[in-house]
Amino acid sequence: xxxxxxxxxxxxxxxxxxxxxxxxxxxxxxxxxxxxxxxxxxxxxxxxxxxxxxxxxxxxxxxxxxxxxxxxxxxxxxxxxxxxxxxxxxxxxxxxxxxxxxxxxxxxxxxxxxxxxxxxxxxxxxxxxxxxxxxxxxxxxxxxxxxxxxxxxxxxxxxxxxxxxxxxxxxxxxxxxxxxxxxxxxxxxxxxxxxxxxxxxxxxxxxxxxxxxxxxxxxxxxxxxxxxxxxxxxxxxxxxxxxxxxxxxxxxxxxxxxxxxxxxxxxxxxxxxxxxxxxxxxxxxxxxxxxxxxxxxxxxxxxxxxxxxxxxxxxxxxxxxxxxxxxxxxxxxxxxxxxxxxxxxxxxxxxxxxxxxxxxxxxxxxxxxxxxxxxxxxxxxxxxxxxxxxxxxxxxxxxxxxxxxxxxxxxxxxxxxxxxxxxxxxxxxxxxxxxxxxxxxxxxxx
Ligand code: NAD
Ligand code: UDX
Numbered sequence: 001x002x003x004x005x006x007x008x009x010x011x012x013x014x015x016x017x018x019x020x021x022x023x024x025x026x027x028x029x030x031x032x033x034x035x036x037x038x039x040x041x042x043x044x045x046x047x048x049x050x051x052x053x054x055x056x057x058x059x060x061x062x063x064x065x066x067x068x069x070x071x072x073x074x075x076x077x078x079x080x081x082x083x084x085x086x087x088x089x090x091x092x093x094x095x096x097x098x099x100x101x102x103x104x105x106x107x108x109x110x111x112x113x114x115x116x117x118x119x120x121x122x123x124x125x126x127x128x129x130x131x132x133x134x135x136x137x138x139x140x141x142x143x144x145x146x147x148x149x150x151x152x153x154x155x156x157x158x159x160x161x162x163x164x165x166x167x168x169x170x171x172x173x174x175x176x177x178x179x180x181x182x183x184x185x186x187x188x189x190x191x192x193x194x195x196x197x198x199x200x201x202x203x204x205x206x207x208x209x210x211x212x213x214x215x216x217x218x219x220x221x222x223x224x225x226x227x228x229x230x231x232x233x234x235x236x237x238x239x240x241x242x243x244x245x246x247x248x249x250x251x252x253x254x255x256x257x258x259x260x261x262x263x264x265x266x267x268x269x270x271x272x273x274x275x276x277x278x279x280x281x282x283x284x285x286x287x288x289x290x291x292x293x294x295x296x297x298x299x300x301x302x303x304x305x306x307x308x309x310x311x312x313x314x315x316x317x318x319x320x321x322x323x324x325x326x327x328x329x330x331x332x333x334x335x336x337x338x339x340x341x342x343x344x345x346x347x348x349x350x351x352x353x354x355x356x357x358x359x360x361x362x363x364x365x366x367x368x369x370x371x372x373x374x375x376x377x378x379x380x381x382x383x384x385x386x387x388x389x390x391x392x393x394x395x396x397x398x399x400x401x402x403x404x405x406x407x408x409x410x411x412x413x414x415x416x417x418x419x420x421x422x423x424x425x426x427x428x429x430x431x432x433x434x435x436x437x438x439x440x441x442x443x444x445x446x
Pocket of ligand 2: 153
């Protein structure tokens with residue numbers, strides 16, 4: 001029997017909403033995308049995609065006959081069998097997830113002729129589904145089903161993650177609703193975990209928290225490597241070959257950022273705290289990550305002394321490559337710390353639009369422009385354009401040839417051979433930190 005094609009409403013045209021829309025359309029479903037931002041909907045209708053995600057423009061274009069965009073909820077509620085909620089759930093000042101956009105959607109849903117299912121794709125605290133169910137019932141919408149179907153895509157490879165997921169998680173209050181949601185994914189080869197709604201919600205939060213914990217763990221190992229002479233890359237390789245550990249998310253660096261890990265780890269910690277449980281481990285994961293972003297300052301000071309009046313080039317502004325997303329990027333913390341120290345900050349990124357994030361920094365159009373006259377260049381995002389950073393052109397453009405590699409992107413031997421002083425993360429045998437002061441290590445005369 002061929003899979004049934006359904007009509008799916010997607011609410012929220014951001015990373016998750018648009019990728020889900022494009023991929024469901026590719027699977028043969030009819031998809032109607034709703035957003036509250038008129039400019040977003042206008043752009044999409046004109047064939048322009050408001051975010052940068054590799055392959056997304058092409059996928060939306062290829063499936064345009066099955067896709068439509070609207071600002072009107074009635075365009076969804078008249079036809080759709082499913083309402084996927086894909087709106088943002090950013091942190092509040094208290095660190096909890098801000099569910100105001102989710103509630104705004106729930107409050108707009110009218111009574112329907114058909115039995116449709118509300119599907120939560122946004123990341124929400126465990127317990128949200130039960131509250132949504134109660135709110136729907138209180139408004140006489142018992143005929144709407146409810147399911148939790150959290151999303152695990154990572155930006156930059158979101159389409160591949162949707163098409164080849166490790167698993168699909170579907171939590172439901174009624175098993176039949178869960179099966180209808182699972183059936184939408186027919187054609188995708190992945191195990192489907194059917195479970196209750198709070199468990200589905202918790203699988204999402206626990207997965208992100210666990211991955212963030214691995215990153216903070218390997219970052220602390222890297223910091224210990226710096227004082228013991230071990231090399232974190234060799235350590236991570238040796239650890240990762242143990243199948244119980246595995247090789248993923250053991251790349252030491254400048255700390256994790258993005259729209260998910262920072263907010264979801266904090267939200268889980270707050271969720272536990274609000275329920276009377278102190279999640280001690282996550283407090284440390286968060287603190288280690290904050291300190292890791294700031295360790296670059298110490299490495300710069302080791303070479304340059306006071307940073308007041310020194311020019312520092314920040315190379316890469318997004319929280320990782322292949323996205324234009326700067327949410328919670330390490331570059332924001334680093335940039336503002338440098339500015340607070342009185343440094344002159346020059347910044348480059350191939351995709352980010354940093355205006356609102358890095359006030360006071362000079363945004364440059366090229367790597368060469370950013371490093372010209374700089375006392376140090378810091379690699380914050382491992383963009384491929386930076387692999388050749390240790391060149392003669394860059395060395396002669398800089399006032400002082402110091403590279404601080406926050407992502408262990410470069411080959412230490414090549415960088416040193418090219419005449420740069422070099423700092424990286426947890427590879428002391430290769431960095432100037434272990435081999436004594438470099439020629440750039442003395443504080444410069446003003
Ligand atoms: P986003 O900020 O990119 O997009 C959210 C969209 O929702 C925006 O276009 C906004 O205008 C729209 N919106 C807000 N209120 C609305 C309303 N009432 N009705 C209709 N549209 C509305 O968010 P995102 O990154 O796609 O994340 C969405 C959810 O998915 C979040 O809960 C996030 O934690 C989760 N998530 C994100 C990722 C990721 O990598 N970005 C991965 C997995 C899960
Ligand atoms: C993450 C999750 O991977 C995804 O499953 C979830 O749905 C959303 O959050 P994303 O934030 O897009 O995805 O990017 P990811 O590739 O996971 O990287 C997150 C951050 O961790 C980045 O800042 C990255 O540089 C950092 N990171 C990742 C490390 O520092 N070391 C690693 O080994 C891996």
